[in-house]
Amino acid sequence: xxxxxxxxxxxxxxxxxxxxxxxxxxxxxxxxxxxxxxxxxxxxxxxxxxxxxxxxxxxxxxxxxxxxxxxxxxxxxxxxxxxxxxxxxxxxxxxxxxxxxxxxxxxxxxxxxxxxxxxxxxxxxxxxxxxxxxxx
Amino acid sequence: xxxxxxxxxxxxxxxxxxxxxxxxxxxxxxxxxxxxxxxxxxxxxxxxxxxxxxxxxxxxxxxxxxxxxxxxxxxxxxxxxxxxxxxxxxxxxxxxxxxxxxxxxxxxxxxxxxxxxxxxxxxxxxxxxxxxxxxxxxxxxxxxxxxxxxxxxxxxxxxxxxxxxxxxxxxxxxxxxxxxxxxxxxxxxxxxxxxxxxxxxxxxxxxxxxxxxxxxxxxxxxxxxxxxxxxxxxxxxxxxxxxxxxxxxxxxxxxxxxxxxxxxxxxxxxxxxxxxxxxxxxxxxxxxxxxxxxxxxxxxxxxxxxxxxxxxxxxxxxxxxxxxx
Numbered sequence: 001x002x003x004x005x006x007x008x009x010x011x012x013x014x015x016x017x018x019x020x021x022x023x024x025x026x027x028x029x030x031x032x033x034x035x036x037x038x039x040x041x042x043x044x045x046x047x048x049x050x051x052x053x054x055x056x057x058x059x060x061x062x063x064x065x066x067x068x069x070x071x072x073x074x075x076x077x078x079x080x081x082x083x084x085x086x087x088x089x090x091x092x093x094x095x096x097x098x099x100x101x102x103x104x105x106x107x108x109x110x111x112x113x114x115x116x117x118x119x120x121x122x123x124x125x126x127x128x129x130x131x132x133x134x135x136x
Numbered sequence: 137x138x139x140x141x142x143x144x145x146x147x148x149x150x151x152x153x154x155x156x157x158x159x160x161x162x163x164x165x166x167x168x169x170x171x172x173x174x175x176x177x178x179x180x181x182x183x184x185x186x187x188x189x190x191x192x193x194x195x196x197x198x199x200x201x202x203x204x205x206x207x208x209x210x211x212x213x214x215x216x217x218x219x220x221x222x223x224x225x226x227x228x229x230x231x232x233x234x235x236x237x238x239x240x241x242x243x244x245x246x247x248x249x250x251x252x253x254x255x256x257x258x259x260x261x262x263x264x265x266x267x268x269x270x271x272x273x274x275x276x277x278x279x280x281x282x283x284x285x286x287x288x289x290x291x292x293x294x295x296x297x298x299x300x301x302x303x304x305x306x307x308x309x310x311x312x313x314x315x316x317x318x319x320x321x322x323x324x325x326x327x328x329x330x331x332x333x334x335x336x337x338x339x340x341x342x343x344x345x346x347x348x349x350x351x352x353x354x355x356x357x358x359x360x361x362x363x364x365x366x367x368x369x370x371x372x373x374x375x376x377x378x379x380x381x382x383x384x385x386x387x388x389x390x391x392x393x394x395x396x397x398x399x400x401x402x403x404x405x406x407x408x409x410x411x412x413x414x415x416x417x418x419x420x421x422x423x424x425x426x427x428x429x430x431x432x433x434x435x436x437x438x439x440x441x442x443x444x445x446x447x448x449x450x451x452x453x454x455x456x457x458x459x460x461x
Contacts, residue, residue: 001213001263001412002211002214003214003413003414053214053215055214069141070141070142071142071196071229071238071240072141072143073145073236074144075234075236076217076234078219078229080219083210083221083224084210086212086219088229088231090231092234093216093233093417095215095216095417097217098214099214
């Protein structure tokens, strides 16, 4: 199931009223996070309420903008962005994990990963805003 | 129904049924009543509605057609989440922390009863098992008068071949490859699924019954015979038993078959080594799986080192097991 892929890269971000602790094995994931609007933060100073893990896998081909399909329940949101990319989010625990493809794991930037993250934050962002409205 | 954005709780016309697997109650919901008929192939309907369910499985069928009915399945998991994709249109999503499974399937795959029996239900239960108190183990299991005999072996040893050869000597077959263990007071129960027995092509020389079958590509891409043990070998199936004995199978360079007692702790060690390690939020479930298997250390345990025809090994092991009766 590829559970054991090491994710040695970690960065914390501010995202609206939330703080995201993002771990990954691809520098392109971290740069894509900054590109889509996450603001880099100090992990030691700011506790994160969103814990996300994103595993990058080499695809061997140029990035493709795949359509995003969403399946959601009261508990979880599941996104697939093409056949080999997905992200899942637990609404209550606010944990998320997924897989993304990239041409080369050493790439510093990847347009496909930017597209992937935009799809993720569009879907998750709606959920988080709805939760905030319910609390109010 | 479009699959671009599917909100499960907003669907109407969902039918629900409480079923059990390995004695564990599961709530099954679907918008496609035909699937409930397949379910009865697999899971007894629960008659005790007052028991809470351990997991919720929602299987949604939409109007798409599967474009690649013979795609190789693709599995990935991270943290508490897992995805089993059977074709680009057909997938199971898992949140193992909340014990929730959502399946999104095309109409064409929904109608493929054999695919559900052989691939989809085993995958669903295999991934879910760890978090609902069931331990999937890489072991065959046959059932005799004294109870179940678990047969463990490294891959490639010939476990499935020996399981069938032994079962032909008057046992029922519960599994040839993957058995599901649950705790029952101070002992262990084993459960099986109604899946075909899988034998590699060279098994043909040991079993003339395979002559009327053709090996085909299996779920993991291997070419193999996948046959119903009742139809092919006249071996009855068993779905559930109490484990009485564990057999450790090993290939030997020395011709023949040598059987000796072994320590139950070694059986536990071997089974634990083949569990999928779970960490993070799921680590407690992994620890519970190990603890569940500890009573097997007190079970009778035999070591079988062999380099012989499966029928000869089965005969020797059958004779050795007769003391259990």
